[in-house]
Amino acid sequence: MSARELILSALRQGNTATAAGEPNDAGAIAAAADALIADLSLGRPRLGEGSLPMLFERQITSPKVAASLDKAASLADVPRAVDIYLTTHGLAREIALQPEPALTAMDWSGYHLHEEVKSDTIVAVGKALWGIAETGTLVFHSGPHSPTLFDFFPLHHLVVIEASRILGYLEDYVAASMGQPVPRNVNFVTGASGTTDIEGTLVRGAHGPRFLHVILVEDS
Amino acid sequence: MTTASSAARSSAQASDPFSIPFDERIKEALDNKTLKIAIDRTTNNARDKRAAAVAAWPGFAEARTLGKSIKQHVIDHLDHYLVEFEANALRSGAKVHWASTSDEACAIVIDLCRKAGAKSVTRAKSMLGEEIGLPHALEDAGITRVETDLAEHIVQLAHDRPSHIIWPALHRTREEVAELFRANHHKPQNSDDIESMVASAREELRGRFLAADVGISGANFLIADSGAICTVTNEGNAELTTTIPRVHIVTAGIEKLVPSLSHAMVLLRLLVRSATGADLTQYTTFHCGPKRRGDRDGPEEFHIVLVDNGRTKMRNEGLADMLRCLRCGACMNHCVVFRQIGGHAYGGAYPGPMGSVMTPIFNGLEKSHDLPQACTLNGSCQEVCPVDIPLPTLLRGWREKSWREGLEPQIVRQSLGFWAFGARHPFLYHIGTRLAVRGMRLFAKGGWIRSLPLASGWTRHRDFPKPAPRTFMEEWNQQQRLKAKG
Ligand code: SF4
Numbered sequence: 001m002s003a004r005e006l007i008l009s010a011l012r013q014g015n016t017a018t019a020a021g022e023p024n025d026a027g028a029i030a031a032a033a034d035a036l037i038a039d040l041s042l043g044r045p046r047l048g049e050g051s052l053p054m055l056f057e058r059q060i061t062s063p064k065v066a067a068s069l070d071k072a073a074s075l076a077d078v079p080r081a082v083d084i085y086l087t088t089h090g091l092a093r094e095i096a097l098q099p100e101p102a103l104t105a106m107d108w109s110g111y112h113l114h115e116e117v118k119s120d121t122i123v124a125v126g127k128a129l130w131g132i133a134e135t136g137t138l139v140f141h142s143g144p145h146s147p148t149l150f151d152f153f154p155l156h157h158l159v160v161i162e163a164s165r166i167l168g169y170l171e172d173y174v175a176a177s178m179g180q181p182v183p184r185n186v187n188f189v190t191g192a193s194g195t196t197d198i199e200g201t202l203v204r205g206a207h208g209p210r211f212l213h214v215i216l217v218e219d220s
Numbered sequence: 221m222t223t224a225s226s227a228a229r230s231s232a233q234a235s236d237p238f239s240i241p242f243d244e245r246i247k248e249a250l251d252n253k254t255l256k257i258a259i260d261r262t263t264n265n266a267r268d269k270r271a272a273a274v275a276a277w278p279g280f281a282e283a284r285t286l287g288k289s290i291k292q293h294v295i296d297h298l299d300h301y302l303v304e305f306e307a308n309a310l311r312s313g314a315k316v317h318w319a320s321t322s323d324e325a326c327a328i329v330i331d332l333c334r335k336a337g338a339k340s341v342t343r344a345k346s347m348l349g350e351e352i353g354l355p356h357a358l359e360d361a362g363i364t365r366v367e368t369d370l371a372e373h374i375v376q377l378a379h380d381r382p383s384h385i386i387w388p389a390l391h392r393t394r395e396e397v398a399e400l401f402r403a404n405h406h407k408p409q410n411s412d413d414i415e416s417m418v419a420s421a422r423e424e425l426r427g428r429f430l431a432a433d434v435g436i437s438g439a440n441f442l443i444a445d446s447g448a449i450c451t452v453t454n455e456g457n458a459e460l461t462t463t464i465p466r467v468h469i470v471t472a473g474i475e476k477l478v479p480s481l482s483h484a485m486v487l488l489r490l491l492v493r494s495a496t497g498a499d500l501t502q503y504t505t506f507h508c509g510p511k512r513r514g515d516r517d518g519p520e521e522f523h524i525v526l527v528d529n530g531r532t533k534m535r536n537e538g539l540a541d542m543l544r545c546l547r548c549g550a551c552m553n554h555c556v557v558f559r560q561i562g563g564h565a566y567g568g569a570y571p572g573p574m575g576s577v578m579t580p581i582f583n584g585l586e587k588s589h590d591l592p593q594a595c596t597l598n599g600s601c602q603e604v605c606p607v608d609i610p611l612p613t614l615l616r617g618w619r620e621k622s623w624r625e626g627l628e629p630q631i632v633r634q635s636l637g638f639w640a641f642g643a644r645h646p647f648l649y650h651i652g653t654r655l656a657v658r659g660m661r662l663f664a665k666g667g668w669i670r671s672l673p674l675a676s677g678w679t680r681h682r683d684f685p686k687p688a689p690r691t692f693m694e695e696w697n698q699q700q701r702l703k704a705k706g
Contacts, residue, residue, distance in 0.1 A: 002318065003318040003319050003320040003324060003528070004318040006320050006528075007302070007318060007320060007474065007526075007528045007532055008299050008302065008303070010528075010532035010533075010536065011298050011299040011302075011532055011535070011536075012299050013536065014532065014535055014536035015296075015297075015299065026300065029297050029300050030479075032293060033293060033479040033480070033483070036286065036289055036290055036293060036479075036483065037290075037480075037482050037483060037486070040482070041279075042279070042282050042283060042286050043283050043286045043287070043485070043486035043489070044279075044283070044485075044486070044489060045276070045277040045278075045279060045280075045489075046279075059499075064498060064499060065499075099516075116516075119426050119429070119430055120426075134499070135499045135500040136499075137500060137504075142512075142515060142517075142518060143512070143514065143515065144514035144515065144516065147515070147516040147517045148459060148463045148517050148518060149459075149460075149463055149464070149517050151456075151459070152456045152459050152460055152463070169485075170485040170488070170489075170500075171482050171485055174480075174481045174482045174485065182312070182446045182448060182506075182508045183508065183512075184507070184508055184509055184510070184511065184512050184515060184518050185459075185463070185505055185506065185507055185508070185518065186448075186505065186506040186508075187459070187503065187504075187505050188500065188503070188504035188505065189502065189503060190498075190499070190500045190501065190502050190503075190504070191502045192502065193454070193455055193456040193502055193503075194454050194455070194502055195370045195371075195418060195454060195455050196262075196265075196387070196454070196496070197369070197370040197371035197374070197387060197388075197389055198370070198374075198389070198392075198394050198397050198414045198417060198418070199258070199261045199262065199393065199394050199414070200261050200262035200264075200265040200266070200387070200390075201394075201414050203414050203415050203418040205418065205419070205422065206370055206418055206421075206422060206454070206455035206456065206457070207368070207370075207422060207425065207429075207455045207456040207457045207460055208455065208456025208459070208460075208502070208503065209456075
């Protein structure tokens with residue numbers, strides 16, 4: 001017998017021995033699984049009061065997530081917001097720009113742009129697909145416009161997110177992506193890379209970005 | 221000569237820690253002056269953060285019950301979910317492999333590495349990898365293994381075994397890590413602050429990420445309805461491990477399944493809060509199949525190795541509850557025994573209460589029957605377990621089985637009550653006194669001794685090691701004073 005058959009047959013033998021009388025057909029199992037999450041509120045903490053962008057901002061800048069956040073009135077104002085960040089941190093106007101049409105369409109004159117992110121990239125600018133207020137999470141789907149390494153190589157990761165893309169709970173992301181093809185990678189980014197591996201002390205920039213900066217676009 | 225033999229006698233480094241008797245392993249841990257400090261630094265922090273996270277969520281108890289039900293539902297219908305997961309994973313372009321034993325699992329991984337012509341592989345920390353002995357198997361196959369999790373990197377440099385499932389290098393102080401990095405890194409830190417050390421490791425490992433032919437990760441969840449696997453990390457090393465090399469291999473225990481992404485979200489909240497006190501780790505990634513058309517990065521091959529290694533047996537033979545485990549580490553952070561002796565003394569891949577339940581499965585009861593004895597049955601592990609695993613009950617089960625199978629020495633002693641019992645069991649006594657007030661309170665309520673399975677050989681003496689006599693006497697005197705007052 002193959003390992004697969006061995007494992008499945010052992011499990012099935014166990015089924016008859018333990019789950020006596022319980023319905024075991026696919027439909028009944030699916031119904032039982034659905035019933036478990038019929039009331040989503042049981043499995044999550046309640047969001048506080050306020051608009052979703054407000055809650056998102058509060059969470060992502062809280063000590064728990066510790067990202068920095070700036071606001072831009074519209075997408076057209078993003079290059080200026082990036083410039084403010086670079087100037088504040090004494091960084092050159094040289095960025096790897098995620099090949100996302102909404103970003104590449106912006107006016108980046110005065111910037112030295114790279115289309116690719118490299119392992120020694122200092123600053124990358126990207127755009128998140130969703131934000132999640134509950135956890136202060138930025139969601140990226142891998143794809144031609146969103147290479148995964150943009151989220152992990154740079155030292156400073158600057159992320160644009162539109163206020164209208166902010167969801168409440170983790171499950172709202174599930175609902176929003178329901179019925180769509182599952183991308184190769186769904187990356188939930190909740191703060192800059194960190195480690196507590198040496199004596200429990202938190203240090204940022206373990207392998208991924210040391211700095212996460214969010215540019216919240218209020219009107220899009 | 222002396223170096224070699226002392227290395228062989230160190231339970232932190234021994235290739236078969238069970239060759240060293242349990243009492244010697246414990247003595248080694250208790251004699252290590254810095255170990256207790258190192259354990260406290262990390263576990264105290266973890267306990268505080270978990271407590272704050274739980275307090276901040278008034279509905280935590282309900283969510284915990286739900287999490288337990290979700291995992292139990294999956295364990296009850298594991299065959300169904302495995303088949304569903306496999307079909308969806310195949311559809312995503314993944315290759316699915318099945319392994320009944322740890323040897324089979326390692327052989328599959330080695331074979332995939334060879335086929336990929338791999339000289340160097342990066343690994344993102346995976347407890348299952350440790351469980352099946354993958355690090356050794358890779359080395360034996362002559363494949364360069366690069367541990368990328370910072371703690372695993374430290375463990376690899378020190379030739380140690382991991383000592384905690386979340387903080388594998390928890391036994392190393394910052395001074396020791398600084399020394400290791402100075403001796404091994406191409407560009408060691410200039411100063412020994414932790415930030416500079418982390419920066420040095422980041423630089424050291426960057427090149428290794430880029431040079432790897434294969435990346436190997438574990439999985440925190442397998443999502444049945446999409447065939448995706450989920451990794452949870454704080455450092456970002458998992459994604460650098462899985463995205464850069466041409467081949468990504470996932471090794472996962474068959475119990476890691478969840479029906480859907482929504483179910484995974486509930487468990488993620490419980491897992492992360494229980495492990496580190498955060499709401500979510502920095503990086504939670506769902507990996508589904510290999511590189512797609514138009515993708516600029518990602519692996520061309522994506523393999524998932526589904527590993528049994530005793531799990532079907534656990535499910536069918538009374539240890540099904542243990543399969544709910546999320547590997548959060550809370551039970552060990554809260555365990556009075558773990559906090560005294562650390563992880564190495566346990567000998568297996570998994571330490572602490574959950575390790576004491578599982579090690580007899582992986583290493584055999586004969587080698588590990590002492591582990592279920594090293595427990596005060598105070599119940600805090602179950603209390604903090606996010607999926608309510610009845611760890612004390614399962615440990616009692618092992619004790620009884622061990623007694624039935626004649627693995628306990630045939631020395632019958634009567635229990636005369638807590639303190640007399642303690643005097644005869646200096647090790648447990650030592651533990652008891654660290655929590656003297658609490659221990660007495662439990663005893664007063666009858667919880668401690670009464671919950672001992674007297675009929676099952678627990679009081680038939682195990683030779684627990686003695687702590688240093690001075691400490692013992694000091695504590696004994698203190699107990700006498702307490703007793704006089706009480
Ligand atoms: S047994 Fe419970 S507390 Fe311990 S690691 Fe597993 S899930 Fe966490």
